[in-house]
Amino acid sequence: xxxxxxxxxxxxxxxxxxxxxxxxxxxxxxxxxxxxxxxxxxxxxxxxxxxxxxxxxxxxxxxxxxxxxxxxxxxxxxxxxxxxxxxxxxxxxxxxxxxxxxxxxxxxxxxxxxxxxxxxxxxxxxxxxxxxxxxxxxxxxxxxxxxxxxxxxxxxxxxxxxxxxxxxxxxxxxxxxxxxxxxxxxxxxxxxxxxxxxxxxxxxxxxxxxxxxxxxxxxxxxxxxxxxxxxxxxxxxxxxxxxxxxxxxxxxxxxxxxxxxxxxxxxxxxxxxxxxxxxxxxxxxxxxxxxxxxxxxxxxxxxxxxxxxxxxxxxxxxxxxxxxxxxxxxxxxxxxxxxxxxxxxxxxxxxxxxxxxxxxxxxxxxxxxxxxxxxxxxxxxxxxxxxxxxxxxxxxxxxxxxxxxxxxxxxxxxxxxxxxxxxxxxxxxxxxxxxxxxxxxxxxxxxxxxxxxxxxxxxxxxxxxxxxxxxxxxxxxxxxxxxxxxxxxxxxxxxxxxxxxxxxxxxxxxxxxxxxxxxxxxxxxxxxxxxxxxxxxxxxxxxxxxxxxxxxxxxxxxxxxxxxxxxxxxxxxxxxxxxxxxx
Amino acid sequence: xxxxxxxxxxxxxxxxxxxxxxxxxxxxxxxxxxxxxxxxxxxxxxxxxxxxxxxxxxxxxxxxxxxxxxxxxxxxxxxxxxxxxxxxxxxxxxxxxxxxxxxxxxxxxxxxxxxxxxxxxxxxxxxxxxxxxxxxxxxxxxxxxxxxxxxxxxxxxxxxxxxxxxxxxxxxxxxxxxxxx
Numbered sequence: 188x189x190x191x192x193x194x195x196x197x198x199x200x201x202x203x204x205x206x207x208x209x210x211x212x213x214x215x216x217x218x219x220x221x222x223x224x225x226x227x228x229x230x231x232x233x234x235x236x237x238x239x240x241x242x243x244x245x246x247x248x249x250x251x252x253x254x255x256x257x258x259x260x261x262x263x264x265x266x267x268x269x270x271x272x273x274x275x276x277x278x279x280x281x282x283x284x285x286x287x288x289x290x291x292x293x294x295x296x297x298x299x300x301x302x303x304x305x306x307x308x309x310x311x312x313x314x315x316x317x318x319x320x321x322x323x324x325x326x327x328x329x330x331x332x333x334x335x336x337x338x339x340x341x342x343x344x345x346x347x348x349x350x351x352x353x354x355x356x357x358x359x360x361x362x363x364x365x366x367x368x369x370x371x372x373x374x375x376x377x378x379x380x381x382x383x384x385x386x387x388x389x390x391x392x393x394x395x396x397x398x399x400x401x402x403x404x405x406x407x408x409x410x411x412x413x414x415x416x417x418x419x420x421x422x423x424x425x426x427x428x429x430x431x432x433x434x435x436x437x438x439x440x441x442x443x444x445x446x447x448x449x450x451x452x453x454x455x456x457x458x459x460x461x462x463x464x465x466x467x468x469x470x471x472x473x474x475x476x477x478x479x480x481x482x483x484x485x486x487x488x489x490x491x492x493x494x495x496x497x498x499x500x501x502x503x504x505x506x507x508x509x510x511x512x513x514x515x516x517x518x519x520x521x522x523x524x525x526x527x528x529x530x531x532x533x534x535x536x537x538x539x540x541x542x543x544x545x546x547x548x549x550x551x552x553x554x555x556x557x558x559x560x561x562x563x564x565x566x567x568x569x570x571x572x573x574x575x576x577x578x579x580x581x582x583x584x585x586x587x588x589x590x591x592x593x594x595x596x597x598x599x600x601x602x603x604x605x606x607x608x609x610x611x612x613x614x615x616x617x618x619x620x621x622x623x624x625x626x627x628x629x630x631x632x633x634x635x636x637x638x639x640x641x642x643x644x645x646x647x648x649x650x651x652x653x654x655x656x657x658x659x660x661x662x663x664x665x666x667x668x669x670x671x672x673x674x675x676x677x678x679x680x681x682x683x684x685x686x687x688x689x690x691x692x693x694x695x696x697x698x699x700x701x702x703x704x705x706x707x708x709x710x711x712x713x714x715x716x717x718x719x720x721x722x723x724x725x726x727x728x729x730x731x732x733x734x735x736x737x738x739x740x741x742x743x744x745x746x747x748x749x750x751x752x753x754x755x756x757x758x759x760x761x762x763x764x765x766x767x768x769x770x
Numbered sequence: 771x772x773x774x775x776x777x778x779x780x781x782x783x784x785x786x787x788x789x790x791x792x793x794x795x796x797x798x799x800x801x802x803x804x805x806x807x808x809x810x811x812x813x814x815x816x817x818x819x820x821x822x823x824x825x826x827x828x829x830x831x832x833x834x835x836x837x838x839x840x841x842x843x844x845x846x847x848x849x850x851x852x853x854x855x856x857x858x859x860x861x862x863x864x865x866x867x868x869x870x871x872x873x874x875x876x877x878x879x880x881x882x883x884x885x886x887x888x889x890x891x892x893x894x895x896x897x898x899x900x901x902x903x904x905x906x907x908x909x910x911x912x913x914x915x916x917x918x919x920x921x922x923x924x925x926x927x928x929x930x931x932x933x934x935x936x937x938x939x940x941x942x943x944x945x946x947x948x949x950x951x
Contacts, residue, residue, distance in 0.1 A: 367886070367887070367890065367928070367929060367930075368886045368887075368889060368890045368912065368928050369928050369929075369930045370890075371890065371893060371894075372894075372897075374897070375893050375894070375897055375905075375909070378905070378909045379909045379912045379913050379916075380913075382909060382910060382913040383913055383916065383917070384917075386949045387913075387916060387917050387918070387919075389946045389949040390916075390919065390920060390921050390924065390946070390949050390950065391916055391921075391924065392942075392946070393921040393942050393943075393946050393949075393950070394921050394924050394925055394930055394932070395925070395930050395931065395932055395933050395934070396933050396934055396938070398930075399934075399942070433948075438918065442948050442949060442951070443948055443951075444948040445947075445948065
């Protein structure tokens, strides 16, 4: 294997493009014929691991996995009189294959004689690594790109370069003919598609094959519009068990998504983030579900939690749960023995999903009863990790590698989950001495502050709805000043919109959502004890509040969802999870 | 830093350097250097000292080049006016600022209201010449033409042929049916 020094040079990437795909060119310099041949390209992810890529490379070159190949840097001065490129005008699959064969034979015959000082260039080389946003898989585009960048790859004298170019028609950088709009180059199509909300984006990808290709690339590299307007996701009895209804706040219309093999109507929806919903099924087990891609990921089992013990039947299968209602500090009341689907009625409150950039993985934080205790797990963990030091949590966010969680008393605790032992720090002390009638949220404002949002827990019955409409609604928003450890009240959101979603509450600039109203708060019901309330005929507290005059409206009227299932506010994500690379 | 067509720095220090740009069909356009520099491509050529005798653009025809330069000139003038207003202590100037912004917005709106073929040309030219504002404006225009339309409607608007194979069509329909109604 090549020395690390050489490879480090090859991995020089412009920092601002470090998260994108990289198109690797595999160029063969054939010593015998003194020819430069373009062989193949390989698309890798910037975050990919070197051994994986080397394995792929050697496979491409026709080596068996255990054979050693030597890699050399390709910055070489050519002193030969003529250089020609055999990359033909219309490469077919057959031609590319031939190139590979050539490379393979050549390499094999010389493998025994390869030495670091082998001049001028080793037979199998990584020529350069270019960051390319659009995947130029069409031969015509690829050739144009290669020709444009080859001078950067190799040091050639101008004379040679001209001769190099003369052999082939220099591709025009653009053709201005009566070209139709759909024929735009992929790069520009992607720029356009990156402005679209998800339903439009999905439709645009279904128009024709070239647009579909641009759409797929855009999704894969995550360059679709990030500030998607949230949608309300809910289920209803009339729609069907496998159907999730999506109400787009941008378009003000509903869509029906069918999720095969996923009886979404029978699940509790307890949170959403990054396009994932956290659902609790009839065995009280949790999953992440992406309603657009229909992917489902299982989270650690509920029996790995301190308070939950399985009860087995005679056949050895789990038939009930033993739910012990204690915290690390005390026991709340005596334990319950519950049917499998009943545990979630009492136990599950809220779940939040965060993406940790430093470890490149998702972290799920679960807030459960009694007394708002915290658990967390990384995707791939087999069990939940308990955070027993504090309780009464209602909400949390993940910022700069730390988990900030707020309690019903207004305390904010920061957890550092990165080490083997979790450490905590108190960011904010209690602001209240009793709790119960309010719900608190912690939100990251786009201007950098942390916000605390206080919202009354409103439980009214359907028949009292009319009187409720006339009472003043309140909601309090405070800025957290970490230096003075005080809350500073905010009276106006100005040109921002606040979403109190069942997870990852958001405060965003209203200009990102032209269809929504600035200085308004969109909220849904994520209070603890929802199932109890619903059974007793209480309405779910969902709507949009005008923070200026404190008037409230329904988001959708009449309410289309089944009463006991609160809708989630969800921001869609069309990208399929690449589990191998944890994206 | 060599620049062509220098008419000398104005005494007021504003700098009225002009640049000549030559289209593919050999038509010459003289514009303010500041306006031409809205194109990163042209700006780099000026900085590299390639502007003597005019900058040839073998890939842009006169018609489109004229439009692009019109956009650049208008925007550069607006930037200059607003920075003047910003530094001026005149209340009337400051009050006029949002109005000027509106003017620019309506200019943009009218400017990009063109036929599809011209829109295509503008997109390609803005991309090649790296005029970010124009590229963004044109992309948004196309995005607005797409919003809310079903795939069939999109195909009709842009006269696109559905070139999926029956299997591909089936697969796409299965995955994305929810969005089509």
